Amino acid sequence: MTASAEPLYGADDLTHLEGLEAVRKRPGMYIGSTDSRGINHLFTEIVDNSTDEGVAGHATRVVVTLHADGSVQVDDDGRGIPTGKHAKSGLSGVELVLTRLHAGGKFGGSGYKTSGGLHGVGASAVNALSHRFDVTVRNDGKVHEMSFAHGVPGVFDGPGPKAKFTPQPGLRVVGKMKRGERTGTSIRYWYDSRYFETGAKLDTEAVRAKLRNTAFLVPGVTYVLRDATEGSIGEETFSYPHGLRDMVEFLTPSGDKPVSGIIMITGEGTYKENAADENGVMKSNVERRAEIEVALRWSTGYERTVECFTNTIRNVHGGTHRRGFDRGALKALQEAISKTRGLLKPKEDLPTAEDVLEGMTAVIHVRIPEPQFTSQTKDELSTAGITRVIQGVVEKQLKAWTEDRKTKSEAKIVLQKVVDAARVRLTQKQQKDAARRKTALEGAAMPPKLVDCRTTGISRSELFLVEGDSALGSARMARVSEYQALLPLRGKILNVQKASLGDTLKNAEIASIVQVLGAGSGRTFDLSTMRYGRVILMADADVDGSHIRTLLITLFARYMRPVIEDGRLYAAMPPLHKVMTKGRNPETHFTFTQREMEAKVAELERAGKTVVTPVPRFKGLGEMDADELWETTMNPATRSVRRITLDDAEAAEAALDLLMGEKVEPRRNWLIESSGRVDQAAIDI
Structure with missing residues (x-):
């Protein structure tokens, strides 16, 4: 056996982490x-x-x-x-x-x-x-x-x-x-x-x-x-003596008028699951008892608010109890709509869960022994048996609510609202389908400034929203025309957090973005029909560029949120400086902040290399030639991009309203209170 230069792997190489x-x-x-x-x-x-x-x-x-x-x-x-x-x-x-x-x-x-x-x-x-x-x-x-x-x-x-x-x-x-x-x-x-x-x-x-x-x-x-x-x-x-009733009142969007009273659903049920006993031995068909408590009501608005809890723990991403609730509510209302004369027209389809949930505010709380979650943070309940239990309880009691003489008239108003929501959804879908067919047949309908790509699928296709026409020239020469499309934007778009829907849609730049993506906007946005796999915001690496990115992110968060939720919105990271060395073997390095540039210059000088001074600074994307822009910002193999995420919708809404909304005083107070957190050395002046 020949000797090997590799070190031996033995028991001493193993690590045992004890206790905490x-x-x-x-x-x-x-x-x-x-x-x-x-x-x-x-x-x-x-x-x-x-x-x-x-x-x-x-x-x-x-x-x-x-x-x-x-x-x-x-x-x-x-x-x-x-x-x-x-x-x-x-x-x-x-x-x-x-x-x-x-x-x-x-x-x-x-x-x-x-x-x-x-x-x-x-x-x-x-x-x-x-x-x-x-x-x-x-x-x-x-x-x-x-x-x-x-x-x-x-x-x-x-x-x-x-x-x-x-x-x-x-x-x-x-x-x-x-x-x-x-x-x-x-x-x-x-x-x-x-x-x-x-x-x-x-x-x-x-x-x-x-x-x-x-x-x-x-x-x-x-x-x-x-x-x-x-x-x-x-x-x-x-302290809330009325429990979930008080919570539904609190969660109902201000300005929405109730269509129904608050409906309380309570009950118990059993389910079976595999579970380990006190000695860790797995046993099958262990019977569990679940306690169900739900409060809900419908309002005149369109937004849905459904909060889920297990043993008082909030499950941000819902889980098996949410699925059971959706199924039970859908089945009960579909049956009631079918039985109520005059609600559906001949050949009309029954409403979907989306229609049933429109305008609903609901709180779901289950109490079960030894719940299973997808992670230690308990964001999503995964106990399988609870789905059938809550579906049965919700379906039975909502059905009774639609048939009870005391609540039948109120229920009929809700059923009519659900049917109307279904009709609006289908009408909007038909309009979108017609618009897409027209776009597919008439390519000239697209904005003339769009520099489209050749690919028709979304697996690789990218749409760059480019700041200014000056950067478009370099980007056009730098891009891979097979899968990279460009849409230049003139200046800063409208702040949609302050503007009305009508003003938003009148804005030419926003209208171009919505038209090019081809998936609609707001409640009618359909991610499955979006024409590109990724959207990349490409703005200058300065304060104005940051403002433009913020305005665009606000637009997507407000009217095209599924793009963010699906992880398909990115921000490009163009460099700020070009650090070059002189001599026989010149080098070029791109840096993104003043601090990073100074550190790179110091590193090169310590290595005995002569740095070209003053260090060139890019005032905008338009100052880069095509090769520089491709290497630093557009090449998937070498570029850096930031994915825009939405981990907590409530917190994101609050932040958008604070920083981009109409009220000036809360924003001013926040800026004053947060001023101490600013790193003066990191400010790009």
Whole structure:
């Protein structure tokens, strides 16, 4: 056997991550991401434990305090984390649930009937990613305390995370409970920013929305938010005795008039699934019981708002319970429409789910044991059996609503609204089909300034929205005509966040974009008919270019949102500088910021190379020749592009309204409040 130069691969090359070390090594695996959403998820994990106490009937008040030093504190008046010694581990209950993964009272025991927790990594993951984590438990007539540094138990000799820390195991009894004092748990943690991306921070508005939503879902619990981040303490209380009814009222778009009263649907059902027993052995056909609670109503508007929750946890992307609701509502209303004389004309098709949901505001809440989610962040419920259960409950009770003598007249108004929505949808589809056929037959109908590509499919085709006619010449010579199309734009388009629909459609540049894409706009936008696979915004690398990109992104977010949701909208990243060296072997480097240019120049000079000075700066795309534009901005093999995403529709809408809307004062206040976050050195002057 010949000798090999490669190093041997042996047992010493294997790495075993013990305890909470795995969380610190791969935080995104346990909390979903390492941006601001991950920091928000830390808070969610802690407050959800207090909520579980409220759902179980043991807590009536949860207080969240955002301290000025960046720490977060959650207090509840529940039973308190068990403080007794755990037989198998020899640890106190507090230390067990806060330092061991997959430990807690939510794994089939008698601690909780239903719970938002599933994997038992929530509080322990927060502990692992925190500089300091303090817990105070009041139960058995005593006050217990324990502190941790990155998951290691011990004692701090003062307040805050910078105090000296001494490792020390065990739960400490620090006093007796006062007469009349309620049991409960208090947790305060200082998350370690080193485990998160630069600039990531806790979103106060997300905290407020989380507490508000949970107060709707758990009517017996009052939630209090104390925000001390600005120095003075502001306090908000969230308490909604009517539960989901209050939530539907809150979510209904302002200006929409109700077409129906709020319909409450409640019920129970059973389903079977494969599940592991307490020893981890998989068993088939384990029977589960689900509790269903739904509130909905129709309004005169066109927007649909359907919020989904499982055991008080918001499921942003819905899941199996949402599918069951859609199917149940569709089936019940289709049957009622078929039975009601005079609603449908001969040969008219029954409405679809899209028509049924138009103008609807609904909240779906299911309580089930051991729910299954697609990820630890619980954005989507994947428990399969719940679909059939909620479909049956919704279908039965909505059918009864359409037939009940007391609500029959109200139901008929809703049924007529659904039928009208279906007719409008079909009419608009016919108009779009006719317009597309005309476009296909009459190529001259396209804007004359469009430089189209030859390919007819969307797998490779790209449409570049180019800033100005000056850049069009270079781009025309640089592009691959087989699959790259160009549409030049003159100046800045209309700010559609401020303008009416009529003014938007009158704008020549916007009309050209809509016409070239060929998929319509607004409610009639049909992604499947879009003529290009990708849309790339190509503007100058300056302030005006950034403004143009912002206006175009606003247009797509407002009237062609599926392009963003499907990941097909991009922003090109043209360079700002061209760094060249002199000598026998000259080099050329493109940089995108002033700081990057200075770093590249310093690097080349350290290597003994002479840099051409002053470093040329591109004032716009039109200053680049075709080869430069192709290499830096248009060549799929060498270019850099930013994909425009829409992870949270609510947050995106709020940001657009704040930054691009009609109200000046909130924008001015935001600019003033955010001025301290500006890196003066990074500003391109």
